[in-house]
Amino acid sequence: MGKPKLIIGNKNYSSWSLRAWLMLTKLGIEFEEIQVLLFSEGYKEKLLYYSPAGKVPIYIEDDLVVWDTLAIGEYLAEKYPALLPANVKQRAEARSISAEMHSGFLALRGSMPMNCRALNRKITLVTELGEDIQRIKTIWTKYRTENAEAGSWLFGSFSMADAMFAPVAFRFRTYGIPCDSIAGEYMDMVLNDPDIQRWYDSARRERAVIEEEEVGIV
Numbered sequence: 666m667g668k669p670k671l672i673i674g675n676k677n678y679s680s681w682s683l684r685a686w687l688m689l690t691k692l693g694i695e696f697e698e699i700q701v702l703l704f705s706e707g708y709k710e711k712l713l714y715y716s717p718a719g720k721v722p723i724y725i726e727d728d729l730v731v732w733d734t735l736a737i738g739e740y741l742a743e744k745y746p747a748l749l750p751a752n753v754k755q756r757a758e759a760r761s762i763s764a765e766m767h768s769g770f771l772a773l774r775g776s777m778p779m780n781c782r783a784l785n786r787k788i789t790l791v792t793e794l795g796e797d798i799q800r801i802k803t804i805w806t807k808y809r810t811e812n813a814e815a816g817s818w819l820f821g822s823f824s825m826a827d828a829m830f831a832p833v834a835f836r837f838r839t840y841g842i843p844c845d846s847i848a849g850e851y852m853d854m855v856l857n858d859p860d861i862q863r864w865y866d867s868a869r870r871e872r873a874v875i876e877e878e879e880v881g882i883v
């Protein structure tokens with residue numbers, strides 16, 4: 666078996682790519698990273714060559730193709746159980762908040778696109794967005810409080826749930842969303858994580874600009 670492959674988009678903008686990349690990286694899996702710059706000439710054909718859904722991330726192991734971030738996470742968790750907490754109740758909760766991110770937070774995902782290298786962007790905090798932000802802070806505070814002794818991630822050790830929320834830390838920084846206390850400490854820990862820093866360094870060096878994702882310039 667050759668090395669698994671992970672097809673990703675722009676590191677600066679592709680939050681789903683970051684999530685899958687972080688899961689593989691934290692599991693210590695050696696993988697080949699293949700980047701397709703989103704919305705560049707012919708990008709869709711390139712993605713469709715790898716997966717019928719034509720979106721990143723795509724995880725490939727020989728003839729096995731897994732697309733969609735949550736499916737990639739679940740597949741990896743079957744092979745590497747450490748990707749989810751050992752306790753059954755915590756596993757269910759880690760899955761719940763991962764699914765909540767995957768299917769929800771539409772206001773946040775729509776009006777605060779991930780743009781790792783951008784700072785000092787401003788957005789209007791409409792009600793739905795404020796509610797999304799508050800819900801995320803509540804999640805971070807709850808799990809960090811409950812698992813403070815076990816380690817610095819949401820459930821102590823790194824889990825799929827941390828990968829699902831990692832792009833939010835970049836978003837809060839880019840759009841200047843204040844985050845203090847326990848949630849703020851978690852956000853700072855995520856942004857200072859060496860693997861996240863490596864992703865950020867590559868994102869900063871990218872030159873491609875996706876105009877639709879450049880939101881909140883003042």
Ligand SMILES: N[C@@H](CCC(=O)N[C@@H](CS)C(=O)NCC(=O)O)C(=O)O
Binds near residue numbers: 679709733767
């Ligand atoms: N539900 C999918 C969403 C994947 C997705 O929307 N990926 C974006 C980049 S973050 C993409 O491929 N966009 C290019 C396109 O839609 O053509 C997942 O969880 O993986």
